[in-house]
Amino acid sequence: MASAPLKAQLTDLLNSMFAMDFLDEQFKELQMLEEASGPGFLAEVVTLFCGDAERIIFQLSVLINEPVVDFGKVDANVHQLKGSSSSVGAKRVALVCVKFRNVCLENDKEGCIVALHEIRHEFDELHKKFQTMLQLEQQIRVLDSK
Amino acid sequence: MASSQVVKVLIVDDDVVTRRIYRTMLLRFGFEITEAGDGKSAVNQFLTGNEYDLILMDNDMPGMNGVEATRTLRGMGILAKIIAITADDANSRGAFLDAGADEFLLKPVNFTMLTVILKAFNFLN
Numbered sequence: 001m002a003s004a005p006l007k008a009q010l011t012d013l014l015n016s017m018f019a020m021d022f023l024d025e026q027f028k029e030l031q032m033l034e035e036a037s038g039p040g041f042l043a044e045v046v047t048l049f050c051g052d053a054e055r056i057i058f059q060l061s062v063l064i065n066e067p068v069v070d071f072g073k074v075d076a077n078v079h080q081l082k083g084s085s086s087s088v089g090a091k092r093v094a095l096v097c098v099k100f101r102n103v104c105l106e107n108d109k110e111g112c113i114v115a116l117h118e119i120r121h122e123f124d125e126l127h128k129k130f131q132t133m134l135q136l137e138q139q140i141r142v143l144d145s146k
Numbered sequence: 147m148a149s150s151q152v153v154k155v156l157i158v159d160d161d162v163v164t165r166r167i168y169r170t171m172l173l174r175f176g177f178e179i180t181e182a183g184d185g186k187s188a189v190n191q192f193l194t195g196n197e198y199d200l201i202l203m204d205n206d207m208p209g210m211n212g213v214e215a216t217r218t219l220r221g222m223g224i225l226a227k228i229i230a231i232t233a234d235d236a237n238s239r240g241a242f243l244d245a246g247a248d249e250f251l252l253k254p255v256n257f258t259m260l261t262v263i264l265k266a267f268n269f270l271n
Contacts, residue, residue, distance in 0.1 A: 029254075045163060052162060052163055076206075080160070084163040087253065
């Protein structure tokens with residue numbers, strides 16, 4: 001089957017994402033849901049998550065660069081990102097969110113700047129891998145439909 | 147149960163990703179789904195005459211949180227089953243149950259856990 005090499009590539013990608021803790025068991029839960037409900041669910045959830053995360057990270061950069069930081073608003077945004085990242089199984093992003101909330105509780109602006117940088121890095125890495133995953137899935141679907 | 151044979155569910159969470167995941171989980175059972183992004187919107191659903199059999203309620207939401215929404219709905223005489231599903235630590239469990247929630251789950255929710263509770267509530271054959 002023409003898509004076999006791509007399927008192998010996709011399997012390797014996902015295995016490495018789990019091995020490196022980019023993803024956790026919750027993502028496997030979503031994979032099972034897709035099997036039951038049909039293709040497109042995972043792509044939709046991943047796309048929703050990435051768009052939402054981009055929005056929140058941008059909002060955080062605005063809030064942290066204010067002359068007087070509203071740590072309550074920062075925490076609320078980080079809490080939201082933690083929730084959505086946990087829901088999709090984005091383990092490393094969720095873990096950095098926990099660290100971020102801790103420095104928020106201490107009203108530590110420098111700590112927030114560092115944490116934001118870490119979240120940006122972790123999300124960017126995950127986003128690249130998700131994009132590769134979605135591209136591979138799309139290519140596989142096209143080949144399998146022929 | 148609401149007048150229709152179909153189980154009617156209200157998902158209350160300010161996170162669109164989470165709502166999408168719950169929707170997919172529950173549609174597998176043929177439930178009818180409505181979504182609300184905060185506690186006040188959830189309460190308004192009932193104030194405008196809608197009926198639901200089940201509510202999945204987050205806590206940390208803008209405006210009215212899940213505990214307040216639960217308390218308000220119970221005060222209105224709403225008897226729908228309420229499952230509190232939150233990423234808050236387990237300290238909010240007591241507050242939710244005192245407010246009238248029927249069950250409490252910590253996020254992230256998995257399908258098996260939700261199925262067990264739905265069976266216990268007799269929403270599944």
